[in-house]
Amino acid sequence: IDGKFTEVGNEFIAWASDDLQVYARNCFDEATGKFNAMMIDGTPIQWQQAKVGYYTADSFAPASPNGSLLWGYAMAWRLTRDEAHWDMLQKLFRTMELGELGDADGSDWALRLDTDKLDSGVLYALLDLYAATQNKAMLQLACRIGDNLMAMQSPSGLFPRSGREWART
Numbered sequence: 001i002d003g004k005f006t007e008v009g010n011e012f013i014a015w016a017s018d019d020l021q022v023y024a025r026n027c028f029d030e031a032t033g034k035f036n037a038m039m040i041d042g043t044p045i046q047w048q049q050a051k052v053g054y055y056t057a058d059s060f061a062p063a064s065p066n067g068s069l070l071w072g073y074a075m076a077w078r079l080t081r082d083e084a085h086w087d088m089l090q091k092l093f094r095t096m097e098l099g100e101l102g103d104a105d106g107s108d109w110a111l112r113l114d115t116d117k118l119d120s121g122v123l124y125a126l127l128d129l130y131a132a133t134q135n136k137a138m139l140q141l142a143c144r145i146g147d148n149l150m151a152m153q154s155p156s157g158l159f160p161r162s163g164r165e166w167a168r169t
Contacts, residue, residue, distance in 0.1 A: 067123070
C-alpha cells in the first residue's frame with residue numbers, strides 16, 4: 001500500500017506487532033491457557049494481594065483469552081506474516097477450543113466446526129484469517145459462529161446477553 005501516511009501506518013503496525021509478541025512471550029501461560037498481569041518491567045502482579053480500593057484483586061487475576069485478543073493476533077499475522085503471531089494463534093485456537101490451526105499454508109488444520117462460541121470478536125478474527133489465507137475453513141467456522149449469534153437474536157432484532165434484559169449489538 002502506498003500513500004502519504006504509509007510510513008507512519010507501518011510504524012504503528014510494527015509497534016502493535018512488537019507489543020503483541022511481548023504479551024504472548026511474557027504473559028501467556030500455556031499450561032493454564034491464561035494471560036497473567038505483569039508490570040511494565042516484567043514483574044508479575046501479585047493479584048491476590050491487591051488492596052481494596054480502586055481495583056479489585058480479580059481485575060488482575062489471570063484472564064482467559066477472548067475474541068478481541070484473538071482478533072488482534074489474527075490481524076497482526078495478516079499484516080506482518082510474522083511466525084510469532086501464527087504460533088500464538090495456534091495456541092489460542094487450542095485454548096479457546098476452536099480446533100487445531102496447523103500450518104499457515106492450510107495443512108494440518110482441524111477446526112472445530114461444531115463450536116458453540118458466541119463471540120463476535122472470534123468471528124472477526126476468522127474473517128481476517130480468511131482474508132490472509134483464502135482458506136474456506138475459516139469462513140465455515142465464521143458462519144457457524146454467525147449462526148450461533150443469530151440464534152440468540154430476539155424478535156426486536158437485538159442480541160440480548162444471557163441473564164440480561166438489555167442487548168448488545
